[in-house]
Amino acid sequence: MTTKELEDKLQARDIHPTAMRLLVLEYLIGQEEAISLSDLESHLTHSDRTTLYRTLKTFREHGLVHQIHDDSGNTKYALCRDDCTCSYPDDMHVHFYCSRCEKTYCFPHLTIPEMDLPDSFEPTYVNFVVTGTCPSCAS
């Protein structure tokens, strides 16, 4: 993906494109799985942890990435699709956490069924993570 395309992707979400943010976005696009802050940190070794943290925070606030809380206990991040609004029940999908390799996968095609919550519980977001063994670890 060209720099121009990356810039457009940021601007579509009203995020001011900077060198740092382009690098982070490029890394996110290249990932199959959801990544943690540490993953990002060990990939972009010359950048500061705080900056990466704040970059992800900005991305999240502008709906470019979503957060996942899996059984590992720490936060992971994954790119949203272009038209995603990150709202329940339309734009939410299932995630899979492999307890062996500790990777977290997005399953965008598996949308989350609407649940019949008790009265006055107003949903805005859903964290749905199936834990188990992924194909690479099953063998």
Place this chain on the structure above:
Amino acid sequence: MTTKELEDKLQARDIHPTAMRLLVLEYLIGQEEAISLSDLESHLTHSDRTTLYRTLKTFREHGLVHQIHDDSGNTKYALCRDDCTCSYPDDMHVHFYCSRCEKTYCFPHLTIPEMDLPDSFEPTYVNFVVTGTCPSCAS
């Protein structure tokens, strides 16, 4: 609930009943919501954090409590029902996390629908947390 009944509850799960464990169990039974280690710690002020941590760990390993990872990022615990085996898809239910008061509720009556995972992804457990606003915070 009498001490005897609490002891029985522990023994039914093959957990050696001690004073500490009875106190923790009693507290868990009295809670509407899932609790964090810190909650427990601030209730049982005279006990050590490590002991409480290991008590919850023991309870979890014996299927007496289950863990929930909500949007707050930290682990919460809640009692399982007597016949619960904590396995997907039968014994798993939906949780609700209120982003205002940060409480996490169990909805044992809302079981989790079986998802049609891609080939070779083997599920064992599910973490399903709906985030939003609870009745007390909605008004």
Place this chain on the structure above:
DNA sequence: AGCAGGCATGCAACAACAGTGCAAAGTTCA
């Protein structure tokens, strides 16, 4: 009763992660 072994508890310490404050550097725009 006395003792040995095993489990539970408490203390200390550590690593990882999340988050904040502040100052320096970079960018934008007049």
Place this chain on the structure above:
DNA sequence: TGAACTTTGCACTGTTGTTGCATGCCTGCT
């Protein structure tokens, strides 16, 4: 060029999860 604002980097803090080790308690055997 310079002022205002944004972004980045550094230093530091607090919390949580976790482990190691020493002590204490309970149990069962002699």
